[in-house]
Amino acid sequence: MDSVKEYLLSEELLPQLTDWVINLVFAIVIYLVGKWIAAMLVRWLERLMKSREVDETLVAFLTNLLYAILLTAVILAALDQLGLPVTSLVAVVGAAGLAIGLAMKDSLGNFASGIMLVLFRPFSKGDFIEAAGVSGTVEEVRIFNTVLVTPDNKQVVIPNGQVAADPIVNYSAKDERRVDMEFGVGYEDDLKTAREVLERICRDHALVLDEPATKIFVKSLGDSSVNFAVRPWVKTADYWTVWGDLLETGKVELEAAGCSIPFPQRDVHLFQSDTGSDSN
Structure with missing residues (x-):
């Protein structure tokens, strides 16, 4: 010791x-x-x-x-x-x-993409976007993946690498959107009357904006119809409401004004062969 x-x-x-x-x-x-x-x-x-x-x-x-x-x-x-x-x-x-x-190179790639998405913020929670071929509302932006909820209420988890690699369409980024629609009338119908009907239904709809002004013009001469392009502007949140309303009202009002709405038709002609009778 x-x-x-x-x-x-x-x-x-x-x-x-x-x-x-x-x-x-x-x-x-x-x-x-x-x-x-x-x-x-x-x-x-x-x-x-x-x-x-x-x-x-x-x-x-x-x-x-x-x-x-x-x-x-x-x-x-x-x-x-x-x-x-x-x-x-x-x-x-x-x-x-x-x-x-x-x-873990794939996971690290998703991690790096997640950092880029969080830093540059091409979209935020609640935005309706299209990314990696999927359209839906952004529920959550995680470090490794992004969670979307589709219009039919399905949850889709997309790796951030795929989100960052493809073009991202953000439908909620702007307060206003243009509704692109097309109406066809018959070649025998009066185009001036058809245009006035389309202008009126857009003008009378409460959710269609005055500015920017609605544009209506003949877009093409189709096989069965003269096609009008209708381009009203609306608030982004009202897009689908206006689209559905104008589509229904347009058909009703065009028919009430005497305009036809053609659809493609095909006439089938049947010919009976006389080969059998000739042989007799």
Whole structure:
């Protein structure tokens, strides 16, 4: 026992033990203070972004990412204070990260695309969009995928890589939209009368905007009909209501004005062969 006590109090071990304890205390202080500073910075950034009405998905992602980076730096600083080989540890972690990245390249691609979607915000929650061949209302924008709800209430989860790779059509981005419709009348009908009917039904509809003005013109001469293009402007939220109303009202009013609405027809003529009677 005395020999152990003498060894612990020897001139060689005591300074080393003292230095180790001091370094341990400093490492703990570095970790605690660094963690507190990291949390304060993250809370400050979160308050700043919320005050500027930044998208909630972006706020959560950036704050979590910043906290992870800061906490990693604090831990490395604490380990360095203890005298551990931080450089080697960073190299090992980097090599492991590279291996994981190669194994999860598709997921990382979706992750990177998710960052781009959150940062540049081509659409927001509640927008009606068309992306990756799917049309629906945006329910949620996640880091790896985007969730859409189709008009028939089906939930579709699309990887962000596919969303970002294809053109995105945002039908809700603008307050106003143009309704593109087409009405056909017979070649024997009076085109002036047909135009007046179409102008009137657009003018009388409460949801059709005065500006921009509605455009009505002959678009084409079809096989069976003269086709009018009807282009009224409406609020985006009223698009389908106006489309359905004008389609129904247009048919009724055109027929009431004496205009026919042709449809393709085919006449089939049957000829009886006289071959049998000739042979007799």
